[in-house]
Amino acid sequence: MDPLVSTQWLADHLSDRDLRVADASYHIDLPGEPKRDAGAEFTAGHVPGAVFMDLAGFSDPDSPFPSTMPNAARFASRMARAGLGDGLRIVLYDDASHFTAARAWVMLRAFGFTDVAILDGGVAKWRAEGRLVETGEHVVRPRHATPREQGKGxxxxxxxxxxxxxxxxxxxxxxxxxxxxxxxxxxxxxxxxxxxxxxxxxxxxxxxxxxxxxxxxxxxxxxxxxxxxxxxxxxxxxxxxxxxxxxxxxxxxxxxxxxxxxxxxxxxxxxxxxxxxxxxx
Structure with a gap:
């Protein structure tokens, strides 16, 4: 799988059994920026079959700095909860002004998950092309996730x-x-x-x-x-x-x-x- 995949590629492979799609939208909410709720936006519409990868939940809760990488145990727990475990190809996308799918890509690779791609143009391009979107929460089957690296990159x-x-x-x-x-x-x-x-x-x-x-x-x-x-x-x-x-x-x-x-x-x-x-x- 290429590191950057097109909307057409994803549409063609969406039913592949070893493929998972994750919405990695995260809104930094700096002063002066409009408040947005990534979880609510996911529920309102997402790529069919996608799961919500809550980047806020993946960060280190004990760090005084925002968005700090989690430790291996927290990463594995959050991955498993999202159904993003071992043996899968993962395609990430976002609908965020700071293109946060790239942050999720860096995080997954830091823990040894390398079969990971980003959807070119994100869900905005997917919608603009008139492709199907789902609403509501996606039922997730937890899947074991094994960090094979820690802090790489x-x-x-x-x-x-x-x-x-x-x-x-x-x-x-x-x-x-x-x-x-x-x-x-x-x-x-x-x-x-x-x-x-x-x-x-x-x-x-x-x-x-x-x-x-x-x-x-x-x-x-x-x-x-x-x-x-x-x-x-x-x-x-x-x-x-x-x-x-x-x-x-x-x-x-x-x-x-x-x-x-x-x-x-x-x-x-x-x-x-x-x-x-x-x-x-």
Whole structure:
């Protein structure tokens, strides 16, 4: 299974016994953003047979930072509860402004689930094409899930500090105003600006205007325009690890791997001991 599948591919394979579809919509609800309920939106309409992968429930409840990766036990429990267990191919989609299916993709791969794809264009494209949607909750059969890795592709603050002294590119997925510090961080107690030496590749620049992912030369150009060489080591960062995952998936589409800094700016910007920079890259 390719890492990015089309709506037509999914329609053709929806009845495959080893295939599961998961709605990984998650709304960050930053100040000023409209409130949305991902669970209620799933109930109102979803790809037939899909399950709701509640990313809020997958995060570490003891972490002071949003969206932190769970430990292996919590991950396995939540996966099993959603029926997303061993021996399955999993297709993820979302209907979220921050393209959160990529965060679910990074999480599954961090625990060793590699037969995972993202639906290109998400449920918005599925609906726009007039394809069938279901309403209501989907009856889930729990399925055992065995983490085969833990933390693969995930960077912590120590890793990022080390990257500052090595030939590792730090790529920030936030918008330019937050990256430069022209706009204050929306989270209380978090400084404005970015990690020194980071390059800025706003996550929306890896998508086409219709919400599908850029591919090939167009995607390579997005990295190049930001001064990024995807063939060199990369650590992706953002506000809370969500849109950093978008850039990690984009790099994967180009045949390259990148780490995701889980704490991202929510951790770095709140720590008085970390170096910070403002202005353009």
């Amino acid at each position: 995930i960077a912590n603050m120590a890793d990022v500090r080390a990257a500052l002294d090595n030939d590792v590119q730090i790529i920030d997925a936030r918008g330019r105003a937050r990256f430069t510090g022209a706009e204050p961080d929306p989270r209380p107690g978090v400084a404005a600006g970015h990690i020194p030496g980071a390059r800025n590749l706003p996550y929306k620049q890896v998508f086409n205007s219709d919400g599908t992912w850029k591919r090939g030369d167009a995607l390579r150009a997005a990295f190049a325009d930001a001064g990024v060489d995807p063939s060199r080591p990369m650590v992706m960062t953002c506000g809370s690890g969500i849109t950093a995952s978008v850039l990690a998936f984009a790099a994967h589409l180009l045949g390259h791997q990148a780490q995701v800094y889980d704490g991202s700016w929510s951790e770095w910007g709140a720590d008085p001991s970390t170096p910070k920079a403002t202005g353009d890259a």
